[in-house]
Amino acid sequence: MKVFIVYCHPSDNSFTRNVRDSFIKGVVDSGNEYVISDLYKMNFKTDMSEKEYLRDSNYSTEPSLESDVLAEQAKINSADAITFIYPVFWTEAPAKLVGWFDRVWSYGFAYGDKTMKVLGKALILCSAGKNLDDLENLGFLGCMKKVMLGDRLFNRVKESDFIVFGGMSKALESRQTNWDKYLDIAYRKGFELFSFIPKLS
Numbered sequence: 001m002k003v004f005i006v007y008c009h010p011s012d013n014s015f016t017r018n019v020r021d022s023f024i025k026g027v028v029d030s031g032n033e034y035v036i037s038d039l040y041k042m043n044f045k046t047d048m049s050e051k052e053y054l055r056d057s058n059y060s061t062e063p064s065l066e067s068d069v070l071a072e073q074a075k076i077n078s079a080d081a082i083t084f085i086y087p088v089f090w091t092e093a094p095a096k097l098v099g100w101f102d103r104v105w106s107y108g109f110a111y112g113d114k115t116m117k118v119l120g121k122a123l124i125l126c127s128a129g130k131n132l133d134d135l136e137n138l139g140f141l142g143c144m145k146k147v148m149l150g151d152r153l154f155n156r157v158k159e160s161d162f163i164v165f166g167g168m169s170k171a172l173e174s175r176q177t178n179w180d181k182y183l184d185i186a187y188r189k190g191f192e193l194f195s196f197i198p199k200l201s
Helices: 015-029 050-057 066-079 095-104 131-139 140-156 175-189
Strands: 002-007 033-036 083-085 121-127 160-167
Touching: 002 015, 015 033, 015 083, 015 121, 015 175, 033 066, 066 095, 121 140, 121 175, 131 140, 140 160, 160 175
Parallel strands: 002 033, 002 083, 083 121, 121 160
Antiparallel strands: none
């Protein structure tokens, strides 16, 4: 089975990159496959053009979509699950990932007369500077989940999971304390990702 990983971080020198690598190792060790879009390395264009805006706002399937968008949509429809791995910037995904949704979640694919398959599972793995208790007490965690799970993923997946690796600011001792524990969680999430779907013999 195959997972499509949408990875979004501007630096290779990051905890989030280690989360990505641990997750991938879990997927591979479980005997499954992955395909990845590294949005920064790809220099994915995230600003919606006027043509794209007019197409979606008029609920039209013409003009045809750009080739980079079609490539991302093909990755989705060839996968059984999707995973988003990113850092939290101001209680949101990085702008490049938000722009990916703006363009890839197009009319006629993700809404309207949809051609996007319903995926078996979606997994969000995100790293945050604030610790988890603060994110919950301030109401930020609920907002993050509402946007990702309630709006962007909604009925486009059968099952979803949202994991926040909190307290990973470089200024906090918890970064070192939690490092190995969090990477083990990422590995296990990759290894167990398809346990909810029976494999065909």
